[in-house]
Amino acid sequence: MKRLLPIAALTLAASAEDAPDYSKMKADQLFETLCSSCHGKDLNSGLGGSLVDGQWKHGATDAEIRKSISEGNLQLGMTPFKTVLNDDQIRMLVIYIREKEKDALAKGIEYPKPEPGKITHTDHEDYKIEMVVEDGLDIPWAIGFLPDGRKLVTERPGRLRVIGTDGKLDPEPIQGTPAVIHHGQGGLMEVAIHPDYEHNGWIYLGFADGWRTEDDKPRTITKYVRGRIKDHQWVDEEEIWKADKEFYTDQGVHFGTRLVFDQGYIYFVIGERYGWKQAQDVKRPNGKIYRLFEDGRVPDDNPFVDTEGAIPGIWTYGHRNPQGLALDPRDGSLWETEHGPRGGDELNVIERGKNYGWPIITYGMNYDGTPITGETEKEGMEQPVIYWQPSIAACGLDFYTGDQFPEWKNDLFAGALAQQEVRRLRIVDHQVTEQEIVLKNIGRVRDVASGPDGYLYIILNDPHRVIRLVPAK
Known part of the structure; x- marks a missing residue:
């Protein structure tokens, strides 16, 4: 019943x-x-x-x-x-x-959208934009400055280009540069000029290395090399860092890729390549920031040198897709921006051996609006200095070190792809005390760099250009 x-x-x-x-x-x-x-x-x-x-x-x-x-x-x-x-x-x-x-x-806020020949006003400085390269580049990614006034620009499809001292883009790319796999977000990405270039001539490149299978599927991960340019040829190449072949993947996203120099050391990033939880495993290369000597040797005092099975070059872990890396000229601290998922792009201070949480903690969710985790903090995992919600698609990062804009001295400038903007961040005691959008809606901002001439250089995608900010006066 x-x-x-x-x-x-x-x-x-x-x-x-x-x-x-x-x-x-x-x-x-x-x-x-x-x-x-x-x-x-x-x-x-x-x-x-x-x-x-x-x-x-x-x-x-x-x-x-x-x-x-x-x-x-x-x-x-x-x-x-x-x-x-x-x-x-x-x-x-x-x-x-x-x-x-x-x-x-x-809605209703007017952001600085500069136009050639017109003055753009910001909180502390007024500027004009100058066109450095308007045509002829294909997905430019990074810029480096040679002591003689020339500039090097990478194109993601695999070319290294030269902007001459006359300001013109050389129609012929540097010959003999490493073969890259242009796949998804990957290709030839970073270029970094050694601080003592005048004496040693070293130029560092970061790119998607790998091969294609018989059915034309790529297997890639970011690799770093250094070499020299002689007579428009890439020569003297030396391998700085390369992952074991077992870690190459067919994923086309999250390559990361930036490199900075620091008193005999280099720091560089490897994205997690869509291997989410692998970012937490120090036995795997992806989702990490590395510290090596400039020639690729591993320092004895790296945090995981004595950890069984760990990759000894790892400096920090738990990163998603870092595409901004810069040293504060005042205290030498290392700063990083990385893409979150939907929401949760981060600005971090990078410190020895620490875990930055991805994907165990995050301030974002999946792109389709489904959850990743409800956790935003956890013991033993670092909090970002700030995070952006919604995402700005952080890319390109540099401290301004020039004299042309004295009121911007030592401010941090962060580029954004999706939001098409450059943000100025004032850092005091490792905290952001000001944040201002100084440029918006003239293209996806791929790289931001403080030039030796005191101007602020910006690489744009869609349209593919290089511009610079110069004082209005």
Whole structure:
């Protein structure tokens, strides 16, 4: 005989059966299903009030918003969602709300969009842009400055180009440079000129190394070499760092790739190549920042030299896709920017042996609006100095060291691909005290570099150009 249930129990059982499966919903679907009736589909209407006007009655931090979603406030009619959503889903809603808030607050703001010949005003300096190379480049990626006034520019399809002392792009690329695999986000990427180039002539390159299988599938990972240029030829090549073949992959994303010099050492990055959890494994090369001597030897005091099975060149781990690396000229600290997923691009201070968390902790979610993790912090893992939400697609990073813009001296300039902007960050005691967009919407910013002439050089993609900022005066 069947046991009869009370009417209330039957109602609850029926409603549970009819309830949608939240676990399969993306961020926008979750919001529309659970939140739009009170806050509006545009997040800016309804009895619950706006979520995108920058005004928060019950706490403005991510943690406080997360608590409001989880715990609710029954006296004010706010449903607690912790019984139907897990931590990952609640974190995903916070990211979605932050994206929409940012978009709403940005409406009507006029960002500096410079035009040739016109003065652009910023908080501390006014500038004009000058066109260095307007045509003839194919996906330029990085720029380096030779002591005689020439400049080297990499093109991702695999060419190393020269801008002459007359300011003109040499139509012929340097011959004999390493073979690269131009695949997805990979190709010829970094170029870095040795600080003592006048005496040793060394030029360092970072690129997607590998091979293609019989069915034309690539196997790649980032590799670094150094060489010299003589008579327009690449010569004297020496291998600086290369992964074992077992770690090459057919993934076309997250190559990372930047290199800086520091008093006899080099630091460089390898992206995690879409091998998420491999970034946490010091026995695997991807998702790491490395420290070597300039000739590729491993220093004895590296943090994992004595760790069994670890790759000895590793300096830090837990990185996703770093594409910005710079040394603070004031104290020698190492700074890095890396792409988060959807939300959670990071600015980090890089310190010996530390774990930067990816993918165990992150301030982002998957590109399709599904969660990665609800965790944003964990013991033993570093917090970013700042993170950008929504993502700016951080790329290219340099401290300004020139004298042409005295009010920008020692400020950090960060490029952004998706947001097409250059941000100026003022760093005091390893904290960002100012952040300003100084350029926007003239192309995807691939690299930012402080030139020896005191100008700020910027590599743009779409359109593929090199420009520089010069004082308005």
